[in-house]
Structure formats: structure tokens, C-alpha cells
Amino acid sequence: MLRAIADLDPHHGKVFLDDVECNDMRPGLWRRNIGLLPAESQWWHETVGEHFTNADTGLLNALGFNEDALGYQVVRLSSGERQRLALLRLLCNQPRTLLLDEPTASLDPENTIRVERLVKDYRSSSLASVIWVSHDPKQIERVSNRHLRMVKGKLVAQPIS
């Protein structure tokens, strides 16, 4: 479903960002505004920095990196480091919504908290909406103010404790 919202899969129904329908916006611009983070990050250049157009050092620090991280070889990163850097890469695009597919699945507790805090800060500073897919009930409690559960292919509203 996240892929359909990001217009990566052909889909029925209409998706609006503010008042603009998906098909009325250039595909690239739409996807930059939507900001989908897949469960597994992909890298195609040799170093981390080549994947960034305008790297924000403040964001790097917030996730426990310094500027040297931009010179790292992608192949030498752990999957957790890649996942955090992929989130940074996405945030540097200044998306107006975030679709996060299990963004902390490969992270230790310390970095999980860092990511949760970073997303929260981004949400309040840029007024972005966030759709966060998670299998961890405690995490859902920490990060959400609305909780939808996928039951037999349908979304069902859940109470927030």
C-alpha cells in the first residue's frame, strides 16, 4: 500500500497531497514530497556522500554520525548504519509526508530511540505527516497518535492507550 501511495505500483482510487491529486503532479516531484523509506535500503554509488545532493550535518549528528560518514564506503557499513543513512538521505529531500516501512527493524535499542526522536523532531519542525509501519506494539505506543491495524486486507482503527 505504501508503494501505491508513492505511485510506484499502478493502483485504483485517488491520492491527494493537500489539494493536489497524484496524477496532477510530476511523478518525481510527487515521490520527493511523499518520501517512502523501504524496509531495505539500496545504494548504487561507492561512497555514502555521492548519494546525497545537500547533506545536512545537523541531521547526521542527530543519528550518531559525523561529517566523515559521507566519505564512508557503502560496502563497509552495517545494515543498521545503512538504514539510518537511508533515512537521512530521504529527509534531505524535505518530504512533506514520510512513509516508513519498519525503519528500525535492523537497529539496536539506542539507535531505535534516536530514529524515533529524529522523526518526531522532523514532524514537528516541518509539519509533515508520518505513516509508520511497525510490528512492535511498544513502538507504536511511543510514536503514534493514530493506530490502524491491517486485518485480512482491511485497515481497522485501534484505540490509542
Place this chain on the structure above:
Amino acid sequence: MNIVTISVFDLSICAILVLLLAGLSFQLRLGVGKSILIAAARTVIQLMLIGLVLNAVFADAHGGWIALIALIMLLVAGREVMMRQHRRFKGLWGFGLGSLSMFVSTFSVTILVLVAVIGEDPWYSPQYAIPLLGMMFGNTMNGVALGMDRLTQMTWQNRLIVEARLMLGQNWREAASDIYRESIRAGLIPIINAMAVAGVVSLPGMMMGQILAGVSPMIAVNYQIIIMFMIAAGTGFGTIVAVTIGMRRLFDERERLRLDRVILAAK
């Protein structure tokens, strides 16, 4: 200069060599003895038939006949390009894309050379048109097939990366730029290599044929250079057309990667 004509007896001497090879294959249980005999028989039959056809066409240089032969060459080459794809486009695209790009590049380059360089009257004189078209198709076919095969294969292997780049807001050209360049390069490498070693490592068959037929080596060399350049241009433009249209076809109007438009060829 005299040309040594070849008699049935002369052909038989060479045929005995092939029979000996087939016999030895049976003796050694190589499992290819039968294939050798069938392939040799096909060579004789196919070449005899094309000899008869060319004889008839040369006697009556009617444009319609030449167009028909060119069309058959195009269709066979188009089918061959499609058969060589590991992952091919579904429906008419599978056959049409390769044929269209070969049609555009082969015909434009060949007609240009026939009119501007050879300058025979009529320009479609079969003595020149048919051999040139044959050599062009044979080589353009290779380039287009290699380029398209690389395109669909690489896109399949790198589909997650292409989609990740789309997710970051890149357009389809950026997202697939590495694959695009790599595919065109794959189509062009054979002809670049052929030009680089021509005359040093390999003596091109056409040039040798002319020399055997008594043409002075310098004339044969000039022809060969023209042919090489024609092949390079035809292969290059054909591959670029095929890979460019193919790449676009892998994305839809919303710039989604659509690998469902490609199917795996049955083995």
C-alpha cells in the same frame, strides 16, 4: 586476372574432409557427428538456394525483388534478435522493437552508401545492394540483440535500486542512467573490437573473398573500410534506438518501473 572456377569434383574434395571429421566424431563418441552432417547439408542447400535466387535477381534487377529479399532478411533478423533475449518484451514489442531499430539504422545507412558512395545506376543494383544489406543485417542484429538483452537483464537485476532512485524523486532517465549506458556499450563493443584488430589479427571475410575472386587488394581494402564504417554506424544507431525505446517501455506514463512488460523466455 583469371578466376579459378570450382567444379563439383573440387567441392567433393572438401566434402570428404567434413565426412572424415564426422566419422572421427562418431568414433570418439563426441555426440556431435550427426550435427556436423546436418549443418554441412544445410550449408550446401541454403547456399545453393541463395545462389539460384541471386542469379535470378541479377538477371532481372527489378526493385520489387530486392525489396522482397530485404524484407525477408529484416523479418528473419528481427525474429533472431527476439529469440536471443533471455527476458523479452511481451506481445508485439518483443519482435517489433528489434525489427524497427534494425529497419531504421540498416536501411538508412545502406541507402546512403548505395546512393552517395557506390553511385551505381539504378542505385538498388542487386550486385551491391544485396551483399551490403546482408552484411549490415548480420552485424546490426548482433549489436541490437546484445544491447536489448543487457537492458532487460540489468534492469531486472537492479530493479530494487532503480525503484529506490525513483522513490528519492529521480526521473526515469536518472534512475536508469547506468543501465542505459552499459546496455549501449554492450551492443557496441563487438564492432569496436572488430575495427581495432581488422587486418592485424583478423582478415575480414568479405575482403578475402574479393581478393580470391581476383580483385586488387587495394580495391578490396577500400571496400572493407567502407563496410566496417557502415557496420559501426548501423550497429551504433540501431542499438541506441533499440535501447532508448526499450528503456522508455520499461517505465509507464507515471514513471513506474514496469517489469511486468517483460517475460522470461522459456528454455
